[in-house]
Amino acid sequence: MDYTLHQLKVFLKVVEVQSVTKASEELFLTQPAVSIQLKKFQDQFSVPLTEVIGRKLYITDFGKEIAKAAEKILAEIELINYKTMTYQNQLAGRLRISVASTGKYVMPYFLAGFMREHRGVDLIMDVTNKTLVVKSLEQNLVDFSLVSIIPEQLDINNLQLLQNKLYLIGSTDLKHRKDKSKIKIFEEYPLIYREPGSATRNAMEEFIKGKNLPTYKKIELTSNEAVKQAVIAGLGYSIMPLIGIKNELKNGEIEIIPFQGLPIVTHWNLVWLKPKNLSPVAQAFIKYIKQEKVNITLKQFDWYEKY
Missing domain, CATH: 3.40.190.10 (Periplasmic binding protein-like II)
Structure with missing residues (x-):
């Protein structure tokens, strides 16, 4: 056996993502480079580590056992490095x-x-x-x-x-009239929510329920970035943390709509x-x-x- 630590790392990443393409992306290597290292590692074993069925890569039972051993080896190497630094007072x-x-x-x-x-x-x-x-x-x-x-x-x-402050926000393209009742926002536009389990969503739902605000329609997205882009596009309004919209406020893509009871402040x-x-x-x-x-x-x- 003459495998290298680099080959072990490449193989473990392939096992983790079950894809040479994804492994190359996460390791910041080219796809051919990952394929070459994987082949060199495989050549040292008479039993297949992987198999391709219907263009999809699968890890064999033997490959899974080798992956466990490789993980232990790399963990020990990491421990050696940490101990070396500790002895050097780092x-x-x-x-x-x-x-x-x-x-x-x-x-x-x-x-x-x-x-x-x-x-x-x-x-x-x-x-x-x-x-x-x-x-x-x-x-x-x-x-x-x-x-x-x-x-x-x-x-x-x-x-x-740090404080966490949540404001009602909307796209500047919607041009909400300042003389128009802000309740109309909730009556006429969809509200854009995070997914269940999100603290931002919980805070938004509690605020709307506490104020007994009407809701026209609900849009649910699974990340703050997705919510922010939906707001910029004019899909609707949302209640979002200020911390994530600095550049959009500066660029005039999003505006904060003053509303009684906002911002919601946590820490x-x-x-x-x-x-x-x-x-x-x-x-x-x-x-x-x-x-x-x-x-x-x-x-x-x-x-x-x-x-």
């Missing part, structure tokens, strides 16, 4: 964070300085909806989660980072399980956030705080 390890969808506009700014300072730290950040974020925290799959609504069912610590919180034994990397990150939170907010979110 902070090293993984930082795992799950982030509610809109949090992708917030969390990177609180990570950038820390990651630059500690080059031995690897970051894994999963961006999804609130329900899955809480689930990943509950199952101890991550070190931290970023949420706008603290999950009351969990025993957690929290560190408040972005970094949360973690109280019983969790935090790694040195996680402990260092908490220390960094506490020290730099004010500076980061002033430097990166000055525009936001003025609204």
Whole structure:
């Protein structure tokens, strides 16, 4: 056997996505390069690792067993690298964070300085909806989660980072008349919602129910970016977090419609399980956030705080 670590990584990625094309995209390699490495790896075994049926790639049972072994080998190599950096007095390890969808506009700014300072730290950040974020925290799959609504069912610590402000927004092309009752918006235009499980959707539904507002029609989309583009196109109105529409406001594509009871204000919180034994990397990150939170907010979110 004379396989390389690179071949192991390529094979694992092919197993993960079950596609040479997708693997090449995620590894930032050409498709022929992935195919060559996969063939070289396969040539070292007399039993097939993969098979193609109806133009679709499948992993054989033997291939799945080899993938498990490859994963263990690469994990040990990673551990060696981390231990080497630790002996060189460098902070090293993984930082795992799950982030509610809109949090992708917030969390990177609180990570950038820390990651630059500690080059031995690897970051894994999963961006999804609130329900899955809480689930990943509950199952101890991550070190931290970023949420706008603290999950009351969990025993957690929290560190408040930034306000989360939600406004009624619409396309400037719709040219809502300032002298026209704003209730007409809800009577005459579709409302664009996030999918069930989204904190933004929950906040929007609670606001509409609390105000007993009429609803003409509902459009449901599965990401904030999709909602934003639908609003810009004039499909309807929505209640969205301010943090995600900075450029669209600046470019005049979207306008905020003043409405009684808005904005809805919550806070972005970094949360973690109280019983969790935090790694040195996680402990260092908490220390960094506490020290730099004010500076980061002033430097990166000055525009936001003025609204």
